Amino acid sequence: MSRPPSRLSIAPTQRRHALDERICRMICPIAAAMVGVCLTGIGLLHVGIAWGRRASFADDLLAIDSLLFLVATLASYLSLRSPAPRQHATLHRMEQVADATFILAMLLLTAACFVITYAVSA
Template sequence: MPDTNDKSPLDHDISTHIFTTSAAMVGVCITVIGILRVIIAIRQADLIEDDMFAVNAMLYLVTCLMSYWSLRTRSVRRLHRLERISDTLFLVSLAMTTVNAGFLTWALSAH
């Protein structure tokens, strides 16, 4: 029977998923910013959503770096701490992406 106190394999797996997903989400945010800049240029109206997605991309980048650091660390205590931080930051970033999408939808439909 596996030892229930050994969290290293699970943490390593979660860190890998957070690392790859947050890196992909940085790309998604950058793509949205590019599309928004085109819309802003065509409509000649300034939107705050491109700034919000830029902050969102930076949060995903910090999440990505924290999960990468947790993959590279040898200390189990540091691994768990970094894992917790990157997990929390990922959920905050994901919630911010949802809020940004809502703001973007309402801003574009209002014009």
């Protein structure tokens, strides 16, 4: 009966690769769902504008945000699809791009929420 290797017996580079892959597997579906959230927000803002509310630049922020989430989704997807043994450096670069754009997009989404909140209450 063979036992699976313990966490201590796995080389640090293998652990790092497994961790990076888990991060990309999390970013990809979440970022894709956030594109839908941004597009829903844009649609709701346009409905509000059609009802006579004044336009704000919140829909522009959400449009830019949806593009950032799309970049995070594509970078995460491409890093998962790249052949790891041949292009290990490319894999890590795409993971870094996915990570950075995801965080940037989440910050922009938070800023857009503040703009929407204060535009509606004003």
